[in-house]
Amino acid sequence: MSDHIVKIIPRDPLYLPPEQTLDVAKAYLEAHINSDGINISVNGSPVFVDCGSNLSEIFCPKCGKKLDYSWWQSAMSKAFEGEFMFLGTVAPCCGAAVSLNELCYHFPCGFARTRIEIYNPGQAVEDDILAPVQKILGTELRVIHAHL
Ligand SMILES: [Zn+2]
Known part of the structure; x- marks a missing residue:
């Protein structure tokens, strides 16, 4: 179990x-x-x-497209350099300004202190x-x- x-x-x-x-x-x-x-x-x-x-999957909160896992990993490591204090990034699918905290994670994930x-x-x-x-x-x- x-x-x-x-x-x-x-x-x-x-x-x-x-x-x-x-x-x-x-x-x-x-x-x-x-x-x-x-x-x-x-x-x-x-x-x-x-x-x-x-x-298992991550989707863009603006246009709903499935996000590439390697894109997400590099966005995460970039944000990690700033200790996740700034989570803004640009979605590769539609160019929208999005927060890593607001991506549609399946299942839900998030950032918190x-x-x-x-x-x-x-x-x-x-x-x-x-x-x-x-x-x-x-x-x-x-x-x-x-x-x-
Ligand atoms: Zn998008």
């Missing part, structure tokens, strides 16, 4: 809630979800929060659980499902 990790991140890659607020969110999740553990990570600059082996990871949750992490956590953290969230 592979591990299922649900990662919750702010939609804004630079957003970092105060530590106490993150602890409140963690306590809320621990009280409402059975899991093998919940972990919080914090970084000085955004990191790419991936969906593990779930990542903080993430809450829930290991093997015993239930689906849906809006009824997510909405209160969004309220606690004061920001819109994105949910990433990773399989390892």
Whole structure:
């Protein structure tokens, strides 16, 4: 059996809630979800929060064309040089200005300075659980499902 990790991140890659607020969110999740553990990570600059082996395709958010994986890799390494503080790039398909954070990843991925990871949750992490956590953290969230 592979591990299922649900990662919750702010939609804004630079957003970092105060530590106490993150602890409140963690306590809320621990009280409402059975899991093998919940972990919080914090970084000085955004990191790419991936969906593990779930990542199969990436599409342009403007024109919907499938993006070449090698194009994405070189855009990623360029952004990495700037520690992912600037995620803007130009889509090769239609020339649109896009953010690496807003590409249509299948399955979803994203960039964040903080993430809450829930290991093997015993239930689906849906809006009824997510909405209160969004309220606690004061920001819109994105949910990433990773399989390892
Ligand atoms: Zn495009």
